[in-house]
């Protein structure tokens with residue numbers, strides 16, 4: 001019964017995703033739902049519609065952001081579309097992308113499905129609740145230039161060499177930012193290849209810019225270039241190239257295109 005409800009929801013809100021997931025995880029979903037029904041709450045605290053229609057955007061300023069992080073954020077926000085005092089829209093070249101804690105939430109209806117499907121899973125970069133401890137970041141995309149910039153502040157749990165950011169954490173952010181741009185331009189993708197040159201150690205707690213741009217698209221392949229610099233762009237920390245291959249959602253569940 002619950003499986004049927006979940007399946008119906010998927011049909012209503014995310015046909016494409018649902019096709020990929022149909023029948024794969026509903027046993028697990030059923031178990032999750034049964035265990036959540038064990039906790040009885042007073043009726044007044046139960047919302048009529050149990051799904052938030054607006055997933056939380058984690059790339060909003062918070063108290064862990066340093067003045068440098070806030071300054072870089074404000075700089076790019078000022079270049080985004082805005083409403084002036086007369087209520088008129090001014091077009092800017094940049095657009096701030098929201099950042100959810102599961103990639104499934106980006107798909108149509110994904111906000112609903114994420115409550116059923118592997119509900120405990122979290123996007124690696126958004127998995128730690130303590131603000132400022134790991135990855136604080138916000139991505140702005142420039143549609144015309146097919147590029148994006150991420151303002152990234154590293155937290156104390158990302159240490160590699162003493163006082164510096166772990167190379168794997170830097171790779172994670174490069175994968176995330178280049179992957180976000182590739183996904184924005186090409187739809188569902190997976191990283192096929194990531195090449196990284198670490199040029200200078202990145203101090204832990206520092207704020208950096210991760211610039212990514214489209215190199216080219218060839219059939220299912222989207223090639224992205226990336227540079228990580230200080231916020232004034234005077235210091236180069238890391239350079240990378242990445243290849244993303246377009247996939248069907250079924251690819252994530254074992255079927256080849």
Ligand SMILES: CCCCC/C=C\C/C=C\C/C=C\C/C=C\CCCC(=O)SCCNC(=O)CCNC(=O)[C@H](O)C(C)(C)COP(=O)(O)OP(=O)(O)OC[C@H]1O[C@@H](n2cnc3c(N)ncnc32)[C@H](O)[C@@H]1OP(=O)(O)O
Nearest residue numbers: 103106175176179180183187188189190191192193219245
């Ligand atoms: C629900 C969907 C979600 C999608 C999300 C998208 C956007 C959402 C937006 C924001 C989300 C927020 C954050 C995003 C964060 C991070 C993104 C990170 C993504 C990852 O972190 S993901 C994990 C690591 N990733 C893997 O776990 C992949 C394992 N792997 C495979 O799943 C297959 O391997 C695959 C799919 C890569 C290819 O498999 P396949 O069978 O579909 O295609 P095939 O092999 O035929 O290759 C087709 C053409 O690519 C060439 N090619 C392939 N591989 C190559 C390589 N390594 N080097 C050079 N060229 C290569 C071939 O040579 C051929 O080229 P040609 O067309 O010229 O012949």
